[in-house]
Amino acid sequence: MRLKNISLAISILLTLSLMSACTAANDSDLEEELQAKKEIIATLESENEKLQEEINKLNNRIEELEGETPSQTQATSYLTAALEAVELLSNDDMNGLASMAHPVKGIRFTPYSYIDTSTDQVFTANQISNLMTDTTVYTWGNYDGSGEPINKTFADYYDEFVYDEDYANPHIIGNNTLIGKGNSIDNLTDVYTNGEFVEFHFTGFDAQYEGMDWSSLKLVFEEDSGIWYLVAIIHSQWTI
Numbered sequence: 001m002r003l004k005n006i007s008l009a010i011s012i013l014l015t016l017s018l019m020s021a022c023t024a025a026n027d028s029d030l031e032e033e034l035q036a037k038k039e040i041i042a043t044l045e046s047e048n049e050k051l052q053e054e055i056n057k058l059n060n061r062i063e064e065l066e067g068e069t070p071s072q073t074q075a076t077s078y079l080t081a082a083l084e085a086v087e088l089l090s091n092d093d094m095n096g097l098a099s100m101a102h103p104v105k106g107i108r109f110t111p112y113s114y115i116d117t118s119t120d121q122v123f124t125a126n127q128i129s130n131l132m133t134d135t136t137v138y139t140w141g142n143y144d145g146s147g148e149p150i151n152k153t154f155a156d157y158y159d160e161f162v163y164d165e166d167y168a169n170p171h172i173i174g175n176n177t178l179i180g181k182g183n184s185i186d187n188l189t190d191v192y193t194n195g196e197f198v199e200f201h202f203t204g205f206d207a208q209y210e211g212m213d214w215s216s217l218k219l220v221f222e223e224d225s226g227i228w229y230l231v232a233i234i235h236s237q238w239t240i
Helices: 002-066 078-090 094-100 154-161
Strands: 107-110 121-123 138-142 149-152 172-175 196-202 215-224 227-237
Touching: 078 094, 078 196, 078 215, 078 227, 094 227, 121 138, 138 154, 149 154, 196 227
Parallel strands: 107 227
Antiparallel strands: 107 121, 138 149, 172 196, 196 215, 215 227
């Protein structure tokens, strides 16, 4: 009877020892698992901080861009600036156009291919914003053929010698290439030796005129401090 009790006691002690060993092993595994998860959390928190920093930088840049004028955001390409400018012209957006005007030279308006520096009208950015409502009659040069002076308000001149056709949707776009040619001397490259230009050209509208009713709008740009500014708007057509 006593031996049986001793055997039972030994069995119980062995069982308790095994359970204790398993518990110790389980505790060790749990500690390792917890440590691994802590390391993963720390890594994710570090990555989250970096992502938040990048988000803050991007938000700051977006705010900077929203505060810039169209010409400042298009500093790297005069062709892009030309497309922006012709879109502004199609919408009669003089405030937008004023933001693209050269800060010193303003914008010159020329009714025909020949640039006459003595008679062409030139306006500053501040003046351009209000030109559509300006009732002043300006002399813009002389009509081809008759030689009569072109006496018009800006709004009337605009309709006849700026956006008389839908130049935002032309037949051809010339990148620093003169397309429309008539009897008038085209001195664009002589006057604007440091300029780049884009010509929005229609080859003609009525077949009976065999292309003599072509029409162009040329936008000239000059770069200043990395920004391409509009310096001239030149209208061209067939002249006698």
